[in-house]
Amino acid sequence: MSIKSFAAKIFASHIRKKIDKWAANPHDTQQKVFDELIKTARNTRFGKDHDFGEIRSHADFVQKVPVRDYEELKNYVDMMVAGKEDILWPGKPLYYAKTSGTTSGAKYIPLTKESMPTHINAARNAILCYIADTGKSKFVDGKMIFLQGSPELDEKNGVKLGRLSGIVAHYVPGYLQKNRMPSWETNCIDDWERKVDAIVEETLPEDMSVISGIPSWVQMYFERLIDKTGKKVGDIFPNFDLFIYGGVNYEPYRSKFETLIGRKVDSIELYPASEGFFAFQDKQDVKGMLLQLDSGMFYEFIKADEFYSENPERLLLKDVEEGVNYVMIISSTAGLWAYNIGDTIQFTSLKPYRVIVSGRIKHFISAFGEHVIAKEVEEAMQDAVAETGAEISEFTVAPQINPDGEELPYHEWFIEFEQEPEDLNRFADIIDKSLQKQNSYYLDLIKGNILQRLKITKIPRNGFQDYMKSIGKLGGQNKLPRLSNDRQIADKLKNII
Template identity: 60%
Template structure:
């Protein structure tokens, strides 16, 4: 056992036990975090405007602070960008995480001296929990790859600004620096395909033991490795034992990723965002992500069906129920208040508080009143694909509103790794699966208002070419699962077989 592995053992055990203790005090920890946030921000411009001195309970907080999206918080952020201090949080942010929103354009999300540890320590904690439960400490002796954005930072109002993954890159612990791949110079390359080729060159002859990134990135990386060598990933990296992923639902990519690797592998799922690191898989053997209830973030939950109501029902942790779909709302120690992050989650357990991510609030189809969400389309497709041993590369769904006598329907754009033997039969299975998950969709089909879904085949690498065509290949950009209009469908049309 190396020195690193030897030293990691007691530290991993200490952190694991601490996390387990905190699962028993989650509700009380959340209460204390809200009290701390209010007390520390009472003298800020936001705190004064919202009468924080008079907020003594969660009920008071809901009265004082409305739910906001980025656009509604933007006037405060613009003041911070101009160099003002004590606006949303004490002092000034130490970073802005720059992210491209689908409706708000570029967003500048503040990261404070108080909040940076949430971003850094959560990923660490996930790995330490994995070590304790798996007994696998040896992977930290090999090379670790973090497929991230460029660490090059600009300045906004004197505040270092860049992609979250690039910011976090500056905080990799010194004891892991010598293990980290790719090189800093390669990480700084902006053009994704050039960067990917360089990553392959730098890593192909290394002892890679851990690979981390969002699933579509990793699949591109694995494909390039295989193209170059003609080998499965397991034969290129025989000691590769841990895959860390997040950002999108892993399940649609799982079969193809594992086929590319060529062997089963331990996986750890994370739920990070520019606004905070919300949850992580504390037990790699079990589904669900442990909510980060003691890390400077106060969570609220709005039933997803109410999110667009003028006065939605806002719940704290103690009132959530297993199985209900919630919009996730956060307030944190970087100055986000009642902030709607745009994601929906579902609790699969309240002892401890474990969640799954079910989709994006604005990614749905309800062109005909069906309100189909990402969780439902992913279930419908993956159930059919698993039954027929079909591997899916990528997919998205859009409504097709008939302008003629024919009926309207949902159009599914799918890139298959291997085609179904009978596409019509496969399409019918997917449709039946979706009907079983969504009663409104089922009623529309049964009532002869909608036709059964139709599949449009996307060419090989079609989604990669599509993302390249709109300037969003690589980075943290992902293909939306669902759209309520035809914009993506029309942009995809040149890439349909």
């Protein structure tokens, strides 16, 4: 065992004990976070607007601070982006994590000097908990690859901005710098196909032990390695034993990955987002990820089936139950207050608090990390109808993750036409280009050859009615979801054709 590997075990044991301490005292931990958040932001613009000086309890907070999403908080963010200080949090942010917006273009999520370390520490602690849990630390001597966005950043009124993964690349700790791949130059390549090819060339001669990234992107990297060498990934990298992932559900990819690798490897699931690093898998043999309670994040939860009611109850950790779908609401050292991140979660454990991501409060597709929402598919369809004169009765969209043969995955659009377009191929092209324009994640996946252009499957007349009747939801207020993140509806529709 190397000195580095031995030291990692000692450090892992130390960090595990610290985590266990706050995990065993969740309510006191969250109360301290809440009190510190309110105290620190009392004199900000938001704090004054919402009487933070009068807030003494969670009940006060609920009364004075409504639940908001980005669009509803945008007027405050716009002031920050314009260069004003002390708006949502004291001073100016360190960075803005730029993401796709829903109705008003790009979103600028603030990252502050207080919130930024929580992203870095959570990622580090996930690996250390794995070491403490399994006793495995040899991998720290090998090379580690983190497939991520470009670390090159833009600037707005003195604040750097970019993709979260690119910002995080600036914070790789010194003891990992010699192990970390790809090189800075390769990481800055914008074109994904060229970037993957460069990563393949850089990593082939190396002793890779840890590979991390969104599964769909990592799958492309694996396939390029195999094309280049004719060998399984596990044969190319015999010491590769740990896959770290986040962003999408790994389960649909697991069997494919094991085939590409040639064997099973351990994995760690992360729950990062621009708004915060919420949870990570801390045990290999239990379901769920440990909710981060000591990371400057105060949590509230609203039952998903009550979320759109007039006055839904905002629950604290002490009130939640296992197996119930909750919308997760956060307040944080980034200056996000009673903020709806859009995710739904379920608790798999209450001692300690562990969660799984169960979906989004609104229908969506994110099988590959694209975060396509209903508004985007509806607008794309409207563009195609307007340009071609076609008429449609109904449509829905689902991902095709495992197409036949060597074909790339795609989005499948099930459309019942009243009047078909003269050129169905052009109709599909208009939709696809509209989606690419609206959604930068989808654009990246298309350009990176992770996804191919969407495909249209025509549904016969009254086909959707037949489907709704078959599931007992014909008529009334029942609505067909515009899009799904699985193929439950798609597979049933296939039987109608």
